Amino acid sequence: MALKGRLKDFGITQLLNLVNLARKTGTLYLESPEGKAFLCFRQGKLIYSALRGEEKNLLTLLQEASKLTPNQVQIIESNMAGKADRDIAMMLVQAGHIKQRDVASSMHQYVSDQMYHIFSWQEGTFRFEPGSLPIQGKMTVSIALENVIMEGSRRLKEWERLQDEVPDLDVPLKFAERPTTPLRDINLTVEEWRVISFVNPQNTIRRIAQSNNMSEFQIRKIAYRLLQAGLVEFVHAPRQAVVHVKGDALGRKGKEQDKKAVAKPVAQRRPAVKRGLIHKLIDRIREL
Amino acid sequence: MQTLKIVVTGPFSSGKTELIQSISEIDVVSTDRAISQEAERIKDATTVAMDFGRITIDEELILYLFGTPGQRRFDFMWEILSEGMLGFVVMVDSSRPETFREARRILNTFKNYSPVPYIVAANKQDMEDAWPADDLRIVLKVSPDVKVVPCIATERGSVKEVLLELLYSILAIMDRDETT
Numbered sequence: 001m002a003l004k005g006r007l008k009d010f011g012i013t014q015l016l017n018l019v020n021l022a023r024k025t026g027t028l029y030l031e032s033p034e035g036k037a038f039l040c041f042r043q044g045k046l047i048y049s050a051l052r053g054e055e056k057n058l059l060t061l062l063q064e065a066s067k068l069t070p071n072q073v074q075i076i077e078s079n080m081a082g083k084a085d086r087d088i089a090m091m092l093v094q095a096g097h098i099k100q101r102d103v104a105s106s107m108h109q110y111v112s113d114q115m116y117h118i119f120s121w122q123e124g125t126f127r128f129e130p131g132s133l134p135i136q137g138k139m140t141v142s143i144a145l146e147n148v149i150m151e152g153s154r155r156l157k158e159w160e161r162l163q164d165e166v167p168d169l170d171v172p173l174k175f176a177e178r179p180t181t182p183l184r185d186i187n188l189t190v191e192e193w194r195v196i197s198f199v200n201p202q203n204t205i206r207r208i209a210q211s212n213n214m215s216e217f218q219i220r221k222i223a224y225r226l227l228q229a230g231l232v233e234f235v236h237a238p239r240q241a242v243v244h245v246k247g248d249a250l251g252r253k254g255k256e257q258d259k260k261a262v263a264k265p266v267a268q269r270r271p272a273v274k275r276g277l278i279h280k281l282i283d284r285i286r287e288l
Numbered sequence: 289m290q291t292l293k294i295v296v297t298g299p300f301s302s303g304k305t306e307l308i309q310s311i312s313e314i315d316v317v318s319t320d321r322a323i324s325q326e327a328e329r330i331k332d333a334t335t336v337a338m339d340f341g342r343i344t345i346d347e348e349l350i351l352y353l354f355g356t357p358g359q360r361r362f363d364f365m366w367e368i369l370s371e372g373m374l375g376f377v378v379m380v381d382s383s384r385p386e387t388f389r390e391a392r393r394i395l396n397t398f399k400n401y402s403p404v405p406y407i408v409a410a411n412k413q414d415m416e417d418a419w420p421a422d423d424l425r426i427v428l429k430v431s432p433d434v435k436v437v438p439c440i441a442t443e444r445g446s447v448k449e450v451l452l453e454l455l456y457s458i459l460a461i462m463d464r465d466e467t468t
Contacts, residue, residue: 273374
């Protein structure tokens with residue numbers, strides 16, 4: 001079943017996050033005022049991406065990376081006309097014209113750059129076709145989406161979006177209970193490490209910013225990146241009842257307490273219900 | 289006579305009223321009004337205060353189902369409705385990804401009201417564009433110990449499954465609390 005939607009409702013970052021966490025295989029088709037593109041994923045990893053009308057073949061990429069001269073490209077093209085990129089790469093490596101790692105790094109760079117270009121698209125539609133991989137004969141790579149998300153998010157500048165995703169700076173962060181990726185596999189900036197070192201259920205995001213002398217914009221950007229990469233989570237603690245205790249100017253407690261203002265602790269707000277009643281509910285609903 | 293309450297919440301047009309209508313033994317006491325805002329004109333009427341359904345368990349026990357208004361401007365009603373609830377169901381229209389962010393906001397708001405068990409109902413699974421429940425779990429950042437149940441709110445059998453899953457979750461939490 002294809003997943004469809006609009007990018008303004010469900011952005012690129014969220015899509016990549018979904019593909020990554022669900023370890024999806026398939027192709028994401030994007031149509032935006034900026035162009036059309038498709039991204040291919042295998043088991044949650046980005047293996048190919050291309051902008052419609054701007055696809056480059058392997059030889060062009062190797063020439064742009066100064067791994068082949070224009071003359072070499074011309075000769076190879078004339079000798080291997082109609083051959084798929086994968087066959088050309090195999091021939092070049094076997095003949096010793098180029099190293100396998102150069103092919104891999106050129107493709108990695110190309111696919112990543114296409115991806116980061118697409119990252120800025122905020123208008124348009126998307127469609128994810130599970131299982132479909134239109135990459136016959138193409139060179140593919142395998143790029144972990146955590147790093148793509150981190151880098152793409154670094155390039156995302158929209159303040160409004162950040163405010164939407166991290167609306168409240170007065171909540172703490174905690175490390176994800178089941179981090180999807182070990183920390184060692186992720187490239188963090190110095191600023192991100194500084195924030196990571198303060199992540200603790202006792203520290204609100206605002207407090208972390210103050211401790212690191214960061215602006216709201218900076219801390220929102222970093223918190224957003226860490227959240228999207230699945231490294232940290234908000235601590236959604238149940239609201240604590242405010243207990244008003246009258247005291248003197250030094251803060252010493254007075255004798256009089258405003259008992260009406262003393263709310264029940266949150267844990268006591270769960271209704272006291274016996275198991276037998278729940279079993280009655282279950283039996284009755286089964287009968288309906 | 290003892291009464292128990294389950295709250296059904298979720299974004300605008302996620303299927304809360306339909307779910308209650310499908311299972312309630314009385315005609316749902318609904319407070320629908322004609323849609324006034326153009327942007328929300330995807331259905332003819334919406335709930336502005338609450339929906340109210342009832343299931344009589346026996347002579348001494350009644351289960352009430354309360355549906356919250358889905359539009360954000362009526363969210364002052366949410367906390368009132370959540371008082372004393374046994375648990376809650378977050379309805380999500382699986383075919384409208386533009387509502388997922390709002391669903392996440394509502395889910396977190398209700399979690400903060402009360403530490404009661406809850407489940408997510410991935411509604412409208414009969415629609416061609418419906419996202420699978422497993423994907424909604426990721427999108428809504430639902431923790432692994434919370435159930436995300438596929439649902440078609442207009443089908444009584446499906447609604448029964450949703451309520452039963454919530455009740456099983458309540459039992460599981462009772463078991464956990466007893467052992468700790």
